[in-house]
Amino acid sequence: MSGVTFEIIGRDGAARTGKLWLxxxxxxxxxxxxxxxxxxVKAMFPGDVHAAGADIILGNTYHLMLRPGxxxxxxxxxxxxxxxxxxxxxxxxxxxxxxxxxxxxxLSEEGVRxxxxxxxxxxxxxxxxxxxxxxxxxxxxxxALDQCIAWPAPEDEVELAMELSVRWASRSKSAFRALxxxxxxxxxxxxxxxxxxxxxxxxxxxxxxxxxxxxxxAVGEGQELMLQTIENTIPHLPDNKPRYLxxxxxxxxxVEAVWRGIDMFDCVxxxxxxxxxxxxxxxGRINLKNACHAEDESPLDPMGxxxxxxxxxxxxxxxxxSGEILGSMYxxxxxxxxxxxxxxxxxxxxxxxxxxxxxxxxxxxxREGEAKNKAI
Amino acid sequence: MSGVTFEIIGRDGAARTGKLWLxxxxxxxxxxxxxxxxxxVKAMFPGDVHAAGADIILGNTYHLMLRPGxxxxxxxxxxxxxxxxxxxxxxxxxxxxxxxxxxxxxLSEEGVRxxxxxxxxxxxxxxxxxxxxxxxxxxxxxxALDQCIAWPAPEDEVELAMELSVRWASRSKSAFRALxxxxxxxxxxxxxxxxxxxxxxxxxxxxxxxxxxxxxxAVGEGQELMLQTIENTIPHLPDNKPRYLxxxxxxxxxVEAVWRGIDMFDCVxxxxxxxxxxxxxxxGRINLKNACHAEDESPLDPMGxxxxxxxxxxxxxxxxxSGEILGSMYxxxxxxxxxxxxxxxxxxxxxxxxxxxxxxxxxxxxREGEAKNKAI
Numbered sequence: 123m124s125g126v127t128f129e130i131i132g133r134d135g136a137a138r139t140g141k142l143w144l145x146x147x148x149x150x151x152x153x154x155x156x157x158x159x160x161x162x163v164k165a166m167f168p169g170d171v172h173a174a175g176a177d178i179i180l181g182n183t184y185h186l187m188l189r190p191g192x193x194x195x196x197x198x199x200x201x202x203x204x205x206x207x208x209x210x211x212x213x214x215x216x217x218x219x220x221x222x223x224x225x226x227x228x229l230s231e232e233g234v235r236x237x238x239x240x241x242x243x244x245x246x247x248x249x250x251x252x253x254x255x256x257x258x259x260x261x262x263x264x265x266a267l268d269q270c271i272a273w274p275a276p277e278d279e280v281e282l283a284m285e286l287s288v289r290w291a292s293r294s295k296s297a298f299r300a301l302x303x304x305x306x307x308x309x310x311x312x313x314x315x316x317x318x319x320x321x322x323x324x325x326x327x328x329x330x331x332x333x334x335x336x337x338x339x340a341v342g343e344g345q346e347l348m349l350q351t352i353e354n355t356i357p358h359l360p361d362n363k364p365r366y367l368x369x370x371x372x373x374x375x376x377v378e379a380v381w382r383g384i385d386m387f388d389c390v391x392x393x394x395x396x397x398x399x400x401x402x403x404x405x406g407r408i409n410l411k412n413a414c415h416a417e418d419e420s421p422l423d424p425m426g427x428x429x430x431x432x433x434x435x436x437x438x439x440x441x442x443x444s445g446e447i448l449g450s451m452y453x454x455x456x457x458x459x460x461x462x463x464x465x466x467x468x469x470x471x472x473x474x475x476x477x478x479x480x481x482x483x484x485x486x487x488x489r490e491g492e493a494k495n496k497a498i
Numbered sequence: 499m500s501g502v503t504f505e506i507i508g509r510d511g512a513a514r515t516g517k518l519w520l521x522x523x524x525x526x527x528x529x530x531x532x533x534x535x536x537x538x539v540k541a542m543f544p545g546d547v548h549a550a551g552a553d554i555i556l557g558n559t560y561h562l563m564l565r566p567g568x569x570x571x572x573x574x575x576x577x578x579x580x581x582x583x584x585x586x587x588x589x590x591x592x593x594x595x596x597x598x599x600x601x602x603x604x605l606s607e608e609g610v611r612x613x614x615x616x617x618x619x620x621x622x623x624x625x626x627x628x629x630x631x632x633x634x635x636x637x638x639x640x641x642a643l644d645q646c647i648a649w650p651a652p653e654d655e656v657e658l659a660m661e662l663s664v665r666w667a668s669r670s671k672s673a674f675r676a677l678x679x680x681x682x683x684x685x686x687x688x689x690x691x692x693x694x695x696x697x698x699x700x701x702x703x704x705x706x707x708x709x710x711x712x713x714x715x716a717v718g719e720g721q722e723l724m725l726q727t728i729e730n731t732i733p734h735l736p737d738n739k740p741r742y743l744x745x746x747x748x749x750x751x752x753v754e755a756v757w758r759g760i761d762m763f764d765c766v767x768x769x770x771x772x773x774x775x776x777x778x779x780x781x782g783r784i785n786l787k788n789a790c791h792a793e794d795e796s797p798l799d800p801m802g803x804x805x806x807x808x809x810x811x812x813x814x815x816x817x818x819x820s821g822e823i824l825g826s827m828y829x830x831x832x833x834x835x836x837x838x839x840x841x842x843x844x845x846x847x848x849x850x851x852x853x854x855x856x857x858x859x860x861x862x863x864x865r866e867g868e869a870k871n872k873a874i
Contacts (some may be wrong), residue, residue, distance in 0.1 A: 161816060165823040190792070190816045197793060198812055205813065397823075416566070417573060436574055437581065440537060440566045447541040447773075447823055 126305040126332050128364050132473035136356070136383040139472040142333075142364050144210045144262045145303020146202070149177040151364060151385040152468055154376065154461045155212060156393065160185045161205045164393045165447070165454040168207045174428065174455065175462030178210040178262070180388040183255055184219030187245070188238050192258040200260030212263035212388070214368075215252045215294070215309075218270045218337075229269070231286070249293035257299045265335065266294035268309040273341040280313035287311045288325045295329050305332035307366060313338060314347050316354040323358035333364040336384075340370045349378055356383045373402055373464055373488075377481055380468050392457035397450040399442040402460045405491020408435070410453065414495075415439040422456055425487065426463065430456035502681040502708050504740050508849035512732070512759040515848040518709075518740050520586045520638045521679020522578070525553040527740060528756045528844055530837045531588060531764040536561040537581045540769045541823070541830040544583045550804065550831065551838030554586040554638070556764040559631055560595030563621070564614050568634040576636030588764070589637035591628045591670070591685075594646045594713075594745075605645070607662070625669035633675045641711065642670035644685040649717040656689040663687045664701045671705050681708035683742060689714060690723050692730040699734035709740040712760075716746045725754055732759045749778055749840055749864075753857055756844050768833035773826040775818040778836045781867020784811070786829065790871075791815040798832055801863065802839065806832035 130140040142149040156163045156171055158179045163171045171179065181201055186192065190204075198204050201211060217234070220227060224236035233248030249267040256264040268287040271279060291308045298306045308326035312318030326334060336355055339348045352367065359365055366386035367379050376387055392402060399411040404425035408415075415435040422438060423431035433452050441449030464484070471480025506516040518525040532539045532547055534555045539547045547555065557577055562568065566580075574580050577587060593610070596603060600612035609624030625643040632640040644663040647655065667684045674682045684702035688694030702710060712731055715724045728743065735741055742762035743755050752763055768778060775787040780801035784791075791811040798814060799807035809828050817825030840860070847856025 160820045160822060161813070162822050162824040165827070167824070167827065189820055190812075194793060198795060198810075204810075204816075206809070417570060419574060433582070434574075434580075436566075437537070440580075444536045444565055446536060446538050447826060448538040448543070450823060451541070451543065451827065 125300055125302050128333070128362065130362070132475070134472045134475050134477040135381070137380050137468075137472045137477055138383060138385065139469045140385070142305075142385075144178075144305060145301070146208065146210045146262055147177060149210055149386075150465075150469060152376075152380045152465055152472075153177060153386050154465045155180045155386065155388040156458050156461075157182070157388055157390045158205065158207070158211075159390070160189065161201060163454075163458070165397060165450040166393070166458065168205060170455050171207070171458060172209060174459040175466060176209075176458065178212060179207060181211050181213045181259060181261060182219055183213050183216035183252060183259065184223065186213075186259055187216060187255050188240050188243075192255040196258040196260070200258075202260060210262040211259075213256045213259055213261035213265065215265045215267040216247050216255065217252070217267050218369075220247055221270045231289075233267070234269075249290045250297040253294055253297040253299065262303070263305045263307060263333070264298060266291040266306065266308045266331070268311055268337055270311075270338060271313075273313065273338070273343055275313060277313075277315055277318070280311075280315060281318055284311040284313075284318050284322050288322060291326055291331075292329060295331065307331055307333040307335050307364075309335040309337040309368070310355055310359075311338050314343055314351050316351070319351060319355040320358050323355055327358070327360055331363070333366060333386075334359050335366040335368050337368045339367065340375065345375060345378070348375070349382065352379060352382050352384065373461070376461075376464065377468065377484060380472075381477070381481065392461050393454045396454035396457040399438075399449065399453065401438075401453055402457050403431070403491065404460065404463070404487050405494065406488040407492065408495060410435060410438040410449075411442050412439075423460065426456070426460060428456065428459035430459055501676055501678050504709070504738065506738070508851070510848045510851050510853040511757070513756050513844075513848045513853055514759060514761065515845045516761070518681075518761075520554075520681060521677070522584065522586045522638055523553060525586055525762075526841075526845060527761040528752075528841055528848075529553060529762050530752065530841045531556045531762065532769065532834050532837075533558070533764055533766045534581065534583070534587075535766070536565065537577060539830075539834070541773060541826040542769070542834065544581060546831050547583070547834060548585060550835040551842060552585075552834065554588060555583060557587050557589045557635060557637060558595055559589050559592035559628060559635065560599065562589075562635055563592060563631050564616050564619075568631040572634040572636070576634075578636060586638040587635075588639035589632045589635055589641065590744075591641045591643040592623050592631065593628070593643050596623055597646045607665075609643070625666045626673040629670055629673040629675065638679070639681045639683060639709070640674060642667040642682065642684045642707070644687055644713055646687075646714060647689075649689065649714070649719055651689060653689075653691055653694070656687075656691060657694055660687040660689075660694050660698050664698060667702055667707075668705060671707065683707055683709040683711050683740075685711040685713040685744070686731055686735075687714050690719055690727050692727070695727060695731045696734050699731055703734070703736055707739070709742060709762075710735050711742040711744050713744045715743065716751065721751060721754070724751070725758065728755060728758050728760065749837070752837075752840065753844065753860060756848075757853070757857065768837045769830045772829035772831075772833040775814075775825065775829065777814075777829055778833050779807070779867065780836070780839070780863050781870065782864040783868065784871055786811060786814040786825075787818050788815075799836065802832070802836060804832065804835035806835055
């Protein structure tokens, strides 16, 4: 049984728009999932995340298993109740952060043993353990455990990692605690090698996951190679299941990937950049720390429709120059609002069959805005 | 002409409740003013500050003159517009922070020369300059410049500082840019010496300020000596003008000072403590970092009536242990809400003539709550 339904409502070329029906609500696709690393979308009240238009957020299994801990989260009623987010949550497998954050990693067929970056305690992450933790967290979409390797890597190493990921995906599938309204996604690996992506996709599709993710991209290979890999992979994914491009990305990356048939995204960029004074707007990127904004009374994003878009740039400049938390609060919220606006615009473009014009307009606004900002 | 009206609506013993009518709105007294140091009440959206019940906030002239600068603030339309706070603002004179934060201070009859703690630039603060800056900031209550000296200090030194403060108050009065709806307060100094407080008060009252502040307290002298000094000073202040106890304080201090006839307060405590995991609630203080709250599902403040009071302690504990900005956001807002609730409770107690019972109940709730929290 599949616990979830994916309904495609409209198409334009390879792009699709639809709804993924989960137990806790529907996710409008293409969807951008704000990242709620440690049980909080950083510097945002959950109500503002939802008001921005986010139907679903992502939680990091690695962070949550270390703090507050999966068993504690379970005793406290699960992550949704804990962080006051009653809407859908997708959890990653923990594998990516184990490879990027943890100390002293030891990889084996069984899984990966590592030390916490917080207190040095030892942990073992296996496909079964990852599924158990995601169950205790109570998330709505569980990701299979995969092996993430660094880029660039030689083809034979990428092949070994991909094959291990396929075996782990199979074990993840067996260990998944299926519940009505809960989904599990497999993750296609294989670096930038079309042959490996093809083999990985075929193996995972056969396992019958509710959705397929493309992992191991946006790790330094550049947009061209990333898009090429997406194009090489998508023909091997089922049309009737959601496709999730993990860890992507910039607004530019998202637009291009939606064109090519991707349905879901997550990225820390809007919140992390927001905390560092970088805004994403309808008129392109703005670095609020730049001296040119010191007396710039124009609203952050004149074409934006959230209250956060209306904050004057001069004030944001002051907040970032002064190291004030309110700067991070305003800009994280404004960036998440912009990302959600962008997704809504893309969904509309697809359902109205005018995605080409929509994308042209989006890119034109970016270009004109950035030229104007440079001229200040 | 006085640009403002102070209306006393009710009394209970020495305590009074009323309204101070300023151009930008009425301030219900006794009032607590959240501190908006550098143009932001730290970690709070201005809408949440107002929704908590704050009628007025405080801005720090020292911080604002250095960044973004008074002339820049003026060009940008003043502090209210800049920070999106259309309600009243009181600005201090800058004198206190010059003495506590700036480098290389040189005091003279003329004023105080100092170096910015931000970039080392030289500045001169005089009574005239302070009034000019507060005018450019556009605040609703301007404070006279006074000399703040460290505690403890010998009586002759305190006397010299008090006398200089009186001369500066007179110059501040002459330099004040009176506008309809704008007030100016003088500041009584004299340390903990009744004789000096009396002389300072007499001199300032003669100058005809719109309100009188008691400065130089809550600097280490302890609650008993502070309250004694308030009792020694208040008889020399006019009954029909607002009395502002600067930089105070804890909820306990505020309750005692209201009893004795104080009308206005400001303090960084609710926001600063909030950023460090310390909550003020109807049930006393709670340190959310304590391990006992790791699985404490009870709401932060079961007797509170803001949405921030309802956040479970276990979640706040997690946020503070993880160093998440959202912890500061929730607890700053919860603490400001509690302080405003406390003021509303005191105002009600006074206007209903039952302040004694009100205060007994407040203290009883603190005691019982803290005993209960200790028992966890």
